[in-house]
Amino acid sequence: MNADNVEIDGATARQANRENWEDRVPLHEEAYGLDAYDDPAHLSDVVRHDLPVLTSFLPDGSLTGLDLCHLQCHIGTDTVSLARAGANVTGVDFSPAALAAAARLAATAGVPATWVETDVLHARAAVTGDFDIVYTSIGTITWLDDLERWATQIASLLRPGGTFFIRDGHPLLYALDEEAENLTLRYPYFGDGRAQRWDDASTYVGGGTVAHARTYEWPHPLSEIFSVLIRAGLQILHFDEERMLPWRFSPRMVEVPGGWAWPEAERNLVPCTYTIVARRP
Numbered sequence: 581m582n583a584d585n586v587e588i589d590g591a592t593a594r595q596a597n598r599e600n601w602e603d604r605v606p607l608h609e610e611a612y613g614l615d616a617y618d619d620p621a622h623l624s625d626v627v628r629h630d631l632p633v634l635t636s637f638l639p640d641g642s643l644t645g646l647d648l649c650h651l652q653c654h655i656g657t658d659t660v661s662l663a664r665a666g667a668n669v670t671g672v673d674f675s676p677a678a679l680a681a682a683a684r685l686a687a688t689a690g691v692p693a694t695w696v697e698t699d700v701l702h703a704r705a706a707v708t709g710d711f712d713i714v715y716t717s718i719g720t721i722t723w724l725d726d727l728e729r730w731a732t733q734i735a736s737l738l739r740p741g742g743t744f745f746i747r748d749g750h751p752l753l754y755a756l757d758e759e760a761e762n763l764t765l766r767y768p769y770f771g772d773g774r775a776q777r778w779d780d781a782s783t784y785v786g787g788g789t790v791a792h793a794r795t796y797e798w799p800h801p802l803s804e805i806f807s808v809l810i811r812a813g814l815q816i817l818h819f820d821e822e823r824m825l826p827w828r829f830s831p832r833m834v835e836v837p838g839g840w841a842w843p844e845a846e847r848n849l850v851p852c853t854y855t856i857v858a859r860r861p
């Protein structure tokens with residue numbers, strides 16, 4: 581899939597992205613396997629993967645009773661899972677359809693949750709209260725043009741001593757050609773303020789297509805991610821990189837426990853995801 585690098589103002593890009601995400605919601609409600617959440621013990625693969633690391637940085641080693649804000653919560657599968665792990669959850673997203681789907685899932689699961697519709701870059705003003713944990717994962721910051729602002733929202737949502745957790749696609753992965761026969765660099769690793777404009781009616785699960793195919797994403801190198809968090813006043817506690825991710829980035833990826841990975845011979849060549857845990861002092 582080709583992406584053009586374009587100058588675009590944040591509001592126009594966000595409008596296009598929101599229309600695209602609105603269209604994806606009914607497709608994802610079909611394809612995410614929501615029936616599995618009828619089992620009160622069921623947790624999403626993402627949360628099951630993240631819990632041991634996240635809880636290892638919490639004072640009591642548990643989410644129980646902690647206030648957690650989940651940024652870019654989409655249709656709530658991870659939010660409901662975090663609630664089942666004991667947290668009082670608030671899910672934040674800019675897609676009303678996603679939040680309505682999330683609320684339906686939580687109601688069916690019998691899980692209490694608060695849902696807030698806002699651009700994540702304005703989350704502090706929209707969300708009530710402070711949090712012990714801010715969590716975001718898998719498909720987040722490439723949608724944001726202003727990471728400096730993102731990091732300040734996180735810092736101000738956290739209580740002193742609060743913990744921030746992110747696991748997401750590695751920026752080096754996003755620089756690779758998903759269509760090539762071997763590992764080939766194709767897209768920028770570093771940002772230059774311009775957006776990558778995509779025209780793609782498909783989505784990452786199921787076979788459906790969306791009416792609003794145009795989206796805008798921004799590359800964010802690791803140096804930028806660390807810098808904005810540190811400048812927002814957070815202390816980095818943990819950093820990790822993994823060889824597996826929970827969606828099929830390229831048709832050449834093979835299924836492995838918990839997700840997808842490059843063929844074995846290439847698995848040590850590039851990271852697929854990174855995880856950062858940080859704390860507000």
Ligand SMILES: C[S@@+](CC[C@H](N)C(=O)[O-])C[C@H]1O[C@@H](n2cnc3c(N)ncnc32)[C@H](O)[C@@H]1O
Pocket residue numbers: 594597601652653654655656657658672673674675678698699700701717718719720723724
């Ligand atoms: C890839 S999904 C997150 C997926 C989530 N990890 C899951 O599998 O359920 C990205 C989410 O970010 C939301 N989003 C994108 N840009 C946003 C923004 N500027 N503010 C708030 N939400 C945004 C979309 O509506 C979508 O629900």
